Amino acid sequence: MSERLVGKAIKRLEDPALLTGRGRFVDDFHLPGTLHAAFVRSEEAHAKINGIDKSAAVALPGVHAVLTLADLPKRFHAMRMHGMPNPHVTQNIMPYVLAKDEVCHVGEPIAIVIADDRYIAEDAAALVMVDYEPLPTAGDCRAAMAPGAALAHMNSPDNIAAMLHFGYGDIDAAFKNAAHVVKENLFMHRGLGHSIEGRAVLAHYDTFADHLTVYTASQGPHAAKRAIVGMLDWDEERVRVVALDVGGGFGPKMSFYAEQIVTVLASLHVNRPVKWIEDRREHFNSATQERDQYWDVEMAMDAQGKILGLRIAMIHDKGAFMPHGTILPHISCTTVPGPFIIPAYKIDCSVVLTNKPPVAPVRGAGRPQAVFAMERIMDAAAAKLGLDRVEIRRRNLIPAEAMPYSIGLTFRDGKPLTYDSGDYPQLFDKVTKAADYAGFAKRQEAALKNGRYIGIGIASAIEGTGLGPFEGATVRIGPSGTVTLLTGAADQGQGHATTVAQICAEQFGIRPDDVRVVTADTAAIANGTGTFASRQAVNAGSSTHLAAIQVREKVLAIASHILEAAPSDIELADGNAIVKGTDKKISFRDIARAVTGQSGFALPKGIEPGLEATRYFTPEQAAYASGNHIAEVEVDIETGGVKVTNYWISHDCGVVINPLLVEGQVQGGLAHGIGNALLEWMHYDADTCQPLTTTLADYLLPTADAVPKALISHVVSPSPLNPLGVKGAGEGGTIPAPAAIISAIEHALTPFGVHLTQAPVPPHHLVELINKGRRKNSGLLA
Amino acid sequence: MTDTRTITVTVNGKSYTKDVPTRLLLSDFLRHELMLTGTHVGCEHGVCGACTVLLDGRSARSCLTLAVQANGHEVTTIEGIAPEGSNELHPLQQAFQDHHGLQCGYCTPGMLTTLIELLRDNPTPSESEVRSAISGNLCRCTGYQGIVEATLDAARKMRA
Numbered sequence: 001m002s003e004r005l006v007g008k009a010i011k012r013l014e015d016p017a018l019l020t021g022r023g024r025f026v027d028d029f030h031l032p033g034t035l036h037a038a039f040v041r042s043e044e045a046h047a048k049i050n051g052i053d054k055s056a057a058v059a060l061p062g063v064h065a066v067l068t069l070a071d072l073p074k075r076f077h078a079m080r081m082h083g084m085p086n087p088h089v090t091q092n093i094m095p096y097v098l099a100k101d102e103v104c105h106v107g108e109p110i111a112i113v114i115a116d117d118r119y120i121a122e123d124a125a126a127l128v129m130v131d132y133e134p135l136p137t138a139g140d141c142r143a144a145m146a147p148g149a150a151l152a153h154m155n156s157p158d159n160i161a162a163m164l165h166f167g168y169g170d171i172d173a174a175f176k177n178a179a180h181v182v183k184e185n186l187f188m189h190r191g192l193g194h195s196i197e198g199r200a201v202l203a204h205y206d207t208f209a210d211h212l213t214v215y216t217a218s219q220g221p222h223a224a225k226r227a228i229v230g231m232l233d234w235d236e237e238r239v240r241v242v243a244l245d246v247g248g249g250f251g252p253k254m255s256f257y258a259e260q261i262v263t264v265l266a267s268l269h270v271n272r273p274v275k276w277i278e279d280r281r282e283h284f285n286s287a288t289q290e291r292d293q294y295w296d297v298e299m300a301m302d303a304q305g306k307i308l309g310l311r312i313a314m315i316h317d318k319g320a321f322m323p324h325g326t327i328l329p330h331i332s333c334t335t336v337p338g339p340f341i342i343p344a345y346k347i348d349c350s351v352v353l354t355n356k357p358p359v360a361p362v363r364g365a366g367r368p369q370a371v372f373a374m375e376r377i378m379d380a381a382a383a384k385l386g387l388d389r390v391e392i393r394r395r396n397l398i399p400a401e402a403m404p405y406s407i408g409l410t411f412r413d414g415k416p417l418t419y420d421s422g423d424y425p426q427l428f429d430k431v432t433k434a435a436d437y438a439g440f441a442k443r444q445e446a447a448l449k450n451g452r453y454i455g456i457g458i459a460s461a462i463e464g465t466g467l468g469p470f471e472g473a474t475v476r477i478g479p480s481g482t483v484t485l486l487t488g489a490a491d492q493g494q495g496h497a498t499t500v501a502q503i504c505a506e507q508f509g510i511r512p513d514d515v516r517v518v519t520a521d522t523a524a525i526a527n528g529t530g531t532f533a534s535r536q537a538v539n540a541g542s543s544t545h546l547a548a549i550q551v552r553e554k555v556l557a558i559a560s561h562i563l564e565a566a567p568s569d570i571e572l573a574d575g576n577a578i579v580k581g582t583d584k585k586i587s588f589r590d591i592a593r594a595v596t597g598q599s600g601f602a603l604p605k606g607i608e609p610g611l612e613a614t615r616y617f618t619p620e621q622a623a624y625a626s627g628n629h630i631a632e633v634e635v636d637i638e639t640g641g642v643k644v645t646n647y648w649i650s651h652d653c654g655v656v657i658n659p660l661l662v663e664g665q666v667q668g669g670l671a672h673g674i675g676n677a678l679l680e681w682m683h684y685d686a687d688t689c690q691p692l693t694t695t696l697a698d699y700l701l702p703t704a705d706a707v708p709k710a711l712i713s714h715v716v717s718p719s720p721l722n723p724l725g726v727k728g729a730g731e732g733g734t735i736p737a738p739a740a741i742i743s744a745i746e747h748a749l750t751p752f753g754v755h756l757t758q759a760p761v762p763p764h765h766l767v768e769l770i771n772k773g774r775r776k777n778s779g780l781l782a
Numbered sequence: 783m784t785d786t787r788t789i790t791v792t793v794n795g796k797s798y799t800k801d802v803p804t805r806l807l808l809s810d811f812l813r814h815e816l817m818l819t820g821t822h823v824g825c826e827h828g829v830c831g832a833c834t835v836l837l838d839g840r841s842a843r844s845c846l847t848l849a850v851q852a853n854g855h856e857v858t859t860i861e862g863i864a865p866e867g868s869n870e871l872h873p874l875q876q877a878f879q880d881h882h883g884l885q886c887g888y889c890t891p892g893m894l895t896t897l898i899e900l901l902r903d904n905p906t907p908s909e910s911e912v913r914s915a916i917s918g919n920l921c922r923c924t925g926y927q928g929i930v931e932a933t934l935d936a937a938r939k940m941r942a
């Protein structure tokens with residue numbers, strides 16, 4: 001084979017355009033005749049709609065149409081957005097594409113205004129009068145579970161959408177035989193995706209071609225196309241969905257939204273292109289987001305600190321609707337065991353509807369909460385048994401010899417949760433050595449003498465990545481001789497084009513930037529799934545690899561025929577097939593032309609036309625990546641300010657295709673985790689469910705001075721489940737970060753006896769706990 | 783209701799005269815009137831920094847600036863950073879590629895304009911000066927490390 005490119009830190013192909021302002025984001029498109037949309041959104045968290053008066057809006061010059069549900073084609077009057085069917089879900093409630101007679105969260109779309117420009121559209125949206133009859137709201141998901149609680153949906157019997165139960169082993173015996181039992185009540189709030197580019201749609205119904213093109217900032221253009229085709233009841237050939245440059249995804253852009261189909265319907269209504277660009281306030285109130293989980297955790301241990309069993313009750317706030325069904329709490333429930341041997345496990349999870357925006361995965365997807373629960377209870381156990389936090393974890397780690405290791409649960413891919421490969425003890429050794437964990441006590445003591453409060457925390461996570469069902473790739477060499485690669489793998493910054501170009505170029509002896517990559521266009525490849533669950537290195541990577549090998553073999557076969565040499569004597573380099581050690585060669589261009597043939601003449605016997613292969617990789621189950629985080633923090637005990645001073649990560653995502661990109665994913669993931677540990681909190685008024693943090697000045701994202709460099713060490717346990725041996729790397733930087741950081745904060749505040757049971761921990765919360773500790777220390781508090 | 787004014791603005795060295803509504807944001811003027819779509823809009827309330835351009839050489843949030851305020855002034859956007867008429871990148875742009883200082887690229891225009899101002903005013907910034915210079919620019923993808931390393935590297939190269 002030619003030079004190995006897999007494993008190299010190749011610079012990104014995507015960069016030159018993005019660095020010079022030549023990106024192609026949805027709002028960068030200026031199609032002639034485009035009109036602009038703004039949505040009228042609910043101002044109430046829960047209300048009956050008694051009427052909508054749009055007359056003033058319609059009368060505004062520059063307004064082309066104002067559409068409510070009643071103005072849409074009849075088939076939409078009874079149609080709800082598509083949910084994810086699941087037998088455990090008792091109330092799989094999804095919204096209509098525009099509100100009918102009830103709104104269930106602030107920000108729910110009620111009408112669309114189509115105007116000459118966005119300014120006018122927003123003016124008109126403000127003129128639409130909605131007659132609301134406010135209804136009681138279900139805010140706190142714990143209270144919403146109680147019998148007789150205010151209902152999130154007026155026609156529901158209660159607010160319970162689903163009850164999930166998972167477990168294995170004899171949990172009662174585990175607790176009966178326990179030498180120690182530890183308990184924690186934990187709360188974890190997670191925030192929003194907050195890609196810096198919001199959601200975006202440009203729907204262009206071309207009346208002449210009777211064809212619909214939808215440019216949309218989506219993680220899953222193929223999934224979006226399926227949704228559009230299904231909702232319109234059109235045939236596939238009339239619809240194309242494209243996601244060119246997408247300014248970050250992080251989960252929310254995987255959902256298919258009412259705004260997308262309604263913008264399409266608007267274009268069909270006015271027979272012109274219609275563009276809708278989400279603003280930040282809309283992202284706060286109507287993009288899917290994560291939210292609250294409450295965990296009651298009990299762990300049974302033997303006298304040596306070995307885990308005997310884990311019993312959990314968890315409440316998950318699902319918001320007003322059920323996009324993606326219960327996969328988020330499902331992932332939470334099955335992520336808890338992590339790298340530890342847990343002989344018996346039981347978790348009961350209540351999925352509760354509230355009057356807040358719908359909940360669906362955000363980077364990490366329910367895992368940070370599960371890891372927080374597991375790692376907090378481990379810290380509690382260490383404290384109870386008087387063991388070091390690392391030592392107690394070591395005693396419970398799954399040994400490398402036990403791989404593949406079956407947990408005894410079913411993961412959200414429907415397959416038994418079986419770790420395919422990994423070496424967790426080695427990850428532990430690497431990260432504790434890198435961080436000089438053993439020497440920290442001395443550093444802490446010295447700091448304390450100077451009045452500085454520093455602490456260290458550790459957390460780990462196992463992450464099911466590379467989920468199915470499939471992703472595909474077409475590799476093609478046309479008569480130009482250019483190697484073209486088409487894949488459904490949508491990119492939102494991960495660098496998929498570079499990754500797949502590396503994999504592909506390697507097979508042809510060319511440079512990655514010689515490969516022309518087209519991603520995320522349903523016109524380029526018929527089938528696709530989308531970018532979520534850290535799945536594209538595995539899925540798109542493997543299908544690219546398989547398709548490239550298939551085309552390479554065909555190139556070799558034809559070259560061998562023309563050059564009269566055995567295929568094994570031919571090498572591919574610089575766009576040519578060359579007989580090794582000779583100057584006999586033929587270019588890809590000529591090979592491609594040979595298989596195109598001449599009009600009217602037969603192809604040579606046994607030669608199929610074209611140099612092209614399409615392969616779909618269908619993973620049999622998730623590939624489990626693993627990682628270990630150590631955080632060092634310093635706490636200002638007067639202000640409660642926390643600085644993450646040092647950060648170490650040991651990480652195993654199998655074979656690394658491009659270390660530059662993997663480390664970028666880990667570092668970027670860490671920033672998100674720091675947000676979840678310290679900053680990002682979506683506040684709602686307790687009584688009215690009105691959102692209180694709807695600007696980036698109120699809801700804080702991590703800034704450059706808040707995120708340290710992650711010092712990353714790699715362990716490579718190739719996955720046996722795909723031909724490249726890769727696993728996903730997109731979320732490992734985020735998942736354990738809140739747990740590690742909060743453990744470190746608690747450690748720093750040991751002198752005050754501070755015990756932390758929530759994430760994030762805002763400064764005022766810490767100051768309160770520190771002051772309580774001070775009063776206790778000085779004998780003022782019992 | 784749409785009050786308009788005629789303005790003349792120099793953008794990336796080229797002069798444009800246009801009638802614009804007085805309420806038109808400079809960001810929208812650049813993006814949708816001049817079709818210079820490299821300047822991005824992330825929040826439209828002055829926090830994310832994606833829309834940062836140089837107004838008479840000083841960084842400014844184009845989402846908090848009206849187009850009419852730019853009348854008679856000079857604007858530099860991301861399209862005007864690379865040396866004109868060549869395929870080369872500005873050393874800072876090149877360093878961003880070398881150090882993986884961008885992922886989705888959406889925050890990048892604001893990062894570049896902000897940092898170009900920094901490097902002009904302070905050719906030898908420390909790491910913490912770089913971090914504080916971009917503390918008003920949000921990036922959700924990179925965790926900032928690549929951006930910081932790229933800037934320090936570009937500063938070294940620009941001094942050489």
Ligand code: FES
Pocket residue numbers: 822823824825826827828829830831832833834843844845846
């Ligand atoms: S768009 Fe101007 S600061 Fe965010």
Ligand code: FES
Pocket residue numbers: 196247248493883884885886887888889890920921922923924
């Ligand atoms: S690279 Fe995506 S926001 Fe910075």
